[in-house]
Amino acid sequence: MEQRISKIILVGFMGTGKSTVSRLLAEQLGWSRYDSDEVIEETEGTISVLFDTHGESGFRNIESKVLVSLLESEERSIIATGGGCVLMEQNREAMLKHGFVVALTADAGHIIERVKADTSRPLLQGDIAGNVHRIMEQRKHAYDFAHLRLDTTSLSPQDAADMIIQALQK
Numbered sequence: 313m314e315q316r317i318s319k320i321i322l323v324g325f326m327g328t329g330k331s332t333v334s335r336l337l338a339e340q341l342g343w344s345r346y347d348s349d350e351v352i353e354e355t356e357g358t359i360s361v362l363f364d365t366h367g368e369s370g371f372r373n374i375e376s377k378v379l380v381s382l383l384e385s386e387e388r389s390i391i392a393t394g395g396g397c398v399l400m401e402q403n404r405e406a407m408l409k410h411g412f413v414v415a416l417t418a419d420a421g422h423i424i425e426r427v428k429a430d431t432s433r434p435l436l437q438g439d440i441a442g443n444v445h446r447i448m449e450q451r452k453h454a455y456d457f458a459h460l461r462l463d464t465t466s467l468s469p470q471d472a473a474d475m476i477i478q479a480l481q482k
């Protein structure tokens with residue numbers, strides 16, 4: 313494992329598998345694991361309520377504070393980010409500065425299948441398929457800044473974790 317890297321940061325659209333793959337990476341590497349959505353829910357309240365109370369921009373400010381505090385800790389860790397963490401330039405810069413940034417991708421059809429039964433994502437509620445297509449179009453270049461891109465459409469979460477570890481060992 314590349315000795316200088318102390319953070320692996322997973323970015324990507326909702327349902328690309330950041331939370332799932334982060335658990336496998338943490339287990340396999342023996343590193344700590346944090347998920348910005350989970351930290352927000354533990355400290356601030358549920359994401360849906362935060363969107364209702366503060367709006368998306370209020371949520372983004374909370375998310376940015378949580379992300380930066382996770383990035384600035386000294387310990388070796390895997391950080392799964394929320395799908396919209398990449399929208400703020402200051403977040404992108406901080407992620408590139410502090411670790412190895414991996415963008416998970418998947419095609420829209422697979423994402424819809426993965427997220428359709430889950431009501432925890434406020435931006436997808438209602439017309440889930442329509443919302444996935446619309447937001448994917450808005451964010452089509454939002455994940456391009458990452459050091460590595462990995463298409464998880466036909467990969468299992470374990471295969472994705474293995475490929476990230478292989479990329480780090482090169």
Ligand SMILES: Nc1ncnc2c1ncn2[C@@H]1O[C@H](COP(=O)(O)OP(=O)(O)OP(=O)(O)O)[C@@H](O)[C@H]1O
Nearest residue numbers: 326327328329330331332394395426464467468469
């Ligand atoms: N490679 C994969 N193949 C099949 N299903 C997957 C894969 N990765 C994740 N999933 C499933 O898709 C769903 C969403 O995964 P997950 O919560 O990890 O996505 P996420 O990227 O963290 O989303 P969000 O941005 O909303 O936090 C889960 O039910 C998970 O089991």
Ligand SMILES: O=C(O)C1=C[C@@H](O)[C@@H](O)[C@H](O)C1
Nearest residue numbers: 326349359394395396433434
């Ligand atoms: O892509 C997004 O904007 C979001 C993704 C989720 O991880 C949550 O952070 C929230 O539902 C918003």
Ligand SMILES: [Mg+2]
Nearest residue numbers: 330331349392
């Ligand atoms: Mg997640």
